[in-house]
Amino acid sequence: MSGSELPKLARVAHAGHCNRCLSALPSSHIQIDASRLAIGFYCFGTLDLLGSIYEKTKEIEREGWREWLWHQQTSGIHGTGFKPSSYMTQDRPYGTDPEEYSEYDTPHLIMTYTAILSLAILRDDFEQLDRNGIVRFLQACQREDGSFTSFPNGGESDLRQVYCAFAISSMLDDWSGVDVDRAVSFIQQCSSHEGGYGQQPTGEALGGTTYCALASLYLAPSVSDLHAPNPHVTTDERRRTIRWLLQNQASSGGFSGRTNKDADACYCFWCGASLHILGVGDLVDRTAFLSYLASCQFKFGGIGKAPEDRPDPYHTYLSLAALALFPLEDADPSWKLPRLNALWNTTEDTADWIRQHVPLYTVKAQSPVRK
Amino acid sequence: MPDIAGDGPEEQPLFSERPDWTDVTPVPQYEGYNPIAPIFYTPQYKDATDYFRGIVKTNEKSERVLELTEAIIRLNPAHYSAWQYRYHTLLAIKAPLDAELKLMDSLAVQFLKTYQVWHHRRLILTAIYSPPPSNASGLNDPTATTSSSAKSKPSPESQAAARTELAFITRVLMVDAKNYHTWSYRQWLLAFFDDVHLWEGELGFVERLLEEDVRNNSAWHHRFFVVFGRGQLQGEEDRVAVLKRELSYTKDQIALAPNNASAWNYLRGILERTGTSFSNLRSFVEPYTKTHEDRLGDEEILDLENPAPSAEAELPCVAALEFLADIYEKDAVSKSVEIWKRLANELDTMRKKYWEYRIKEALKDVPVQS
Numbered sequence: 129m130s131g132s133e134l135p136k137l138a139r140v141a142h143a144g145h146c147n148r149c150l151s152a153l154p155s156s157h158i159q160i161d162a163s164r165l166a167i168g169f170y171c172f173g174t175l176d177l178l179g180s181i182y183e184k185t186k187e188i189e190r191e192g193w194r195e196w197l198w199h200q201q202t203s204g205i206h207g208t209g210f211k212p213s214s215y216m217t218q219d220r221p222y223g224t225d226p227e228e229y230s231e232y233d234t235p236h237l238i239m240t241y242t243a244i245l246s247l248a249i250l251r252d253d254f255e256q257l258d259r260n261g262i263v264r265f266l267q268a269c270q271r272e273d274g275s276f277t278s279f280p281n282g283g284e285s286d287l288r289q290v291y292c293a294f295a296i297s298s299m300l301d302d303w304s305g306v307d308v309d310r311a312v313s314f315i316q317q318c319s320s321h322e323g324g325y326g327q328q329p330t331g332e333a334l335g336g337t338t339y340c341a342l343a344s345l346y347l348a349p350s351v352s353d354l355h356a357p358n359p360h361v362t363t364d365e366r367r368r369t370i371r372w373l374l375q376n377q378a379s380s381g382g383f384s385g386r387t388n389k390d391a392d393a394c395y396c397f398w399c400g401a402s403l404h405i406l407g408v409g410d411l412v413d414r415t416a417f418l419s420y421l422a423s424c425q426f427k428f429g430g431i432g433k434a435p436e437d438r439p440d441p442y443h444t445y446l447s448l449a450a451l452a453l454f455p456l457e458d459a460d461p462s463w464k465l466p467r468l469n470a471l472w473n474t475t476e477d478t479a480d481w482i483r484q485h486v487p488l489y490t491v492k493a494q495s496p497v498r499k
Numbered sequence: 500m501p502d503i504a505g506d507g508p509e510e511q512p513l514f515s516e517r518p519d520w521t522d523v524t525p526v527p528q529y530e531g532y533n534p535i536a537p538i539f540y541t542p543q544y545k546d547a548t549d550y551f552r553g554i555v556k557t558n559e560k561s562e563r564v565l566e567l568t569e570a571i572i573r574l575n576p577a578h579y580s581a582w583q584y585r586y587h588t589l590l591a592i593k594a595p596l597d598a599e600l601k602l603m604d605s606l607a608v609q610f611l612k613t614y615q616v617w618h619h620r621r622l623i624l625t626a627i628y629s630p631p632p633s634n635a636s637g638l639n640d641p642t643a644t645t646s647s648s649a650k651s652k653p654s655p656e657s658q659a660a661a662r663t664e665l666a667f668i669t670r671v672l673m674v675d676a677k678n679y680h681t682w683s684y685r686q687w688l689l690a691f692f693d694d695v696h697l698w699e700g701e702l703g704f705v706e707r708l709l710e711e712d713v714r715n716n717s718a719w720h721h722r723f724f725v726v727f728g729r730g731q732l733q734g735e736e737d738r739v740a741v742l743k744r745e746l747s748y749t750k751d752q753i754a755l756a757p758n759n760a761s762a763w764n765y766l767r768g769i770l771e772r773t774g775t776s777f778s779n780l781r782s783f784v785e786p787y788t789k790t791h792e793d794r795l796g797d798e799e800i801l802d803l804e805n806p807a808p809s810a811e812a813e814l815p816c817v818a819a820l821e822f823l824a825d826i827y828e829k830d831a832v833s834k835s836v837e838i839w840k841r842l843a844n845e846l847d848t849m850r851k852k853y854w855e856y857r858i859k860e861a862l863k864d865v866p867v868q869s
């Protein structure tokens with residue numbers, strides 16, 4: 129199949145799916161109560177990629193979302209960050225200041241990363257961002273072995289949290305919250321015999337955490353030139369990782385997350401972006417890749433993990449992000465998407481906004497935006 | 500999925516209707532305006548979480564908190580604050596932790612894919628077998644230090660517990676043999692108790708799973724962890740013998756199902772880990788790189804060390820050709836190039852660009868012959 133034979137990308141329907149999720153979710157989704165900010169990011173990210181954040185939402189809505197997001201920023205003894213949602217927040221009169229958080233309502237590392245991205249997509253000015261508090265929060269989350277926990281007094285600690293700590297530090301352009309050497313050594317320990325990275329040092333190679341490992345190693349402050357050999361990835365390691373990643377492109381054209389598992393739309397991003405970061409995105413069979421993602425489009429909007437599967441904002445966003453990384457020349461114009469920043473996982477326009485507004489000392493006065 | 504525990508909390512009256520909870524002031528959730536992705540809570544969930552926020556506010560740690568947090572967990576097993584508070588309550592009121600493990604047995608099967616279920620189990624086992632020093636606040640997560648492991652000399656009691664726990668995970672893996680959380684937990688458990696008797700059974704366990712599904716990559720990965728990872732099995736000090744055994748096992752599995760990426764990745768992995776040259780495997784690999792027709796001319800010698808592909812095998816095998824090309828790359832790169840071209844144009848066209856890239860990379864350092 130050539131690119132011109134692909135069905136169209138159902139842009140309006142996919143935006144509609146995410147708009148519906150932003151406005152309300154049925155009670156069957158109670159399990160995401162403690163990760164609502166992540167769902168929000170996937171919805172905003174979808175609208176950003178489709179270029180419809182300004183067409184499909186009103187300024188008054190965007191202002192309301194920004195305000196709600198800032199309500200999730202919380203400060204206390206472990207520093208400052210964002211909560212997953214208001215699910216543990218005690219009621220108080222609207223507009224009054226919250227008390228310091230308790231041990232059971234602390235900020236959450238992954239949610240802090242998604243909150244900054246969402247606010248940037250909504251073009252917030254970041255005047256309310258407690259940068260020093262976030263740096264203290266990162267310090268509070270790092271463990272002896274270099275990894276990070278999701279919250280200061282516990283929770284998951286694997287490559288996903290390391291990635292969020294690295295992404296946040298690079299957005300702030302302030303690495304004082306992270307012991308980079310220890311974190312890098314933790315990442316390296318997660319490298320598995322297959323060439324991918326496991327979720328933790330004993331784990332089986334997995335597409336998502338391989339992305340987290342590589343993106344972190346390329347975000348690290350010791351890396352100045354993305355095109356030069358990375359000081360944290362040996363030539364052999366890189367070769368093994370490329371081999372394993374490409375082996376995961378299944379005959380359907382989609383990528384699987386682990387050896388001998390079925391293809392899944394989200395791994396088209398995790399594996400595809402990993403290859404892109406390693407500088408070998410051209411090795412992906414793009415036509416097969418696109419035709420797999422095209423077939424995962426759900427008839428009423430949104431994208432699911434496999435053909436005929438129910439859609440969700442996570443698979444919808446990641447499929448579009450993957451498509452943005454691997455444009456196909458002869459495809460229908462509906463497939464055209466803006467350029468993606470693979471390391472932060474957001475559009476280049478939003479990445480520029482972050483560079484101009486998130487660091488304490490922004491570069492907007494000195495240097496023009498890199499195009 | 501059937502409700503294993505039988506009594507779902509939805510049959511229970513709301514906490515707001517119960518006389519034994521009237522002394523608690525429920526605290527509603529602060530939602531603010533314009534919430535992102537608000538969820539329509541069920542009355543049960545809203546009721547239980549209102550009471551939970553009330554309990555957290557007064558910092559009550561009591562028996563009934565266990566009931567409340569269990570109700571929330573059954574409605575939303577990803578409610579990590581409820582898990583956290585439950586754990587601290589168990590420690591504070593010195594609740595029997597073996598009963599907690601029993602309860603977790605049913606919750607683990609019900610909520611297999613939820614991380615918190617497995618994390619809580621780790622916390623409970625750590626609290627029983629490696630209690631934190633008494634001066635610790637207890638608020639920090641004891642699994643958050645890598646040094647955490649059971650006391651150096653395992654007691655008969657902890658050995659028995661570890662065996663029971665391992666048997667439990669085995670049962671859960673029978674339900675879902677590739678669940679990432681379950682495997683991570685098994686690996687953590689082995690390292691935590693670090694008892695030779697526990698490690699001993701692992702190879703047999705992996706082999707049983709691979710007999711059922713030789714493409715189960717999680718099982719192959721676990722084998723690598725057991726043989727080359729943290730554990731060094733008793734009687735395995737002789738690493739040459741271990742490598743020999745692993746090679747022999749892997750070759751047998753490849754003979755059984757040649758087009759199995761898990762087995763080839765394992766083979767490459769053990770060679771790389773032990774610094775063994777790929778070319779040692781040449782006579783094993785070659786028969787898999789030919790078609791059945793081409794093999795007709797070959798003299799059939801029974802070689803127990805190098806099992807040949809069966810008559811039903813799908814040949815030639817892409818992974819074998821890839822392996823052979825890697826052997827040639829060092830001193831006969833033109834043969835590698837020939838193989839890569841075949842893979843690119845005929846046998847593995849999905850990765851056409853990759854095989855062409857391999858050719859380009861390999862020839863980069865080779866002086867052009869005139």
Ligand SMILES: [Zn+2]
Nearest residue numbers: 392394395433
């Ligand atoms: Zn997926």
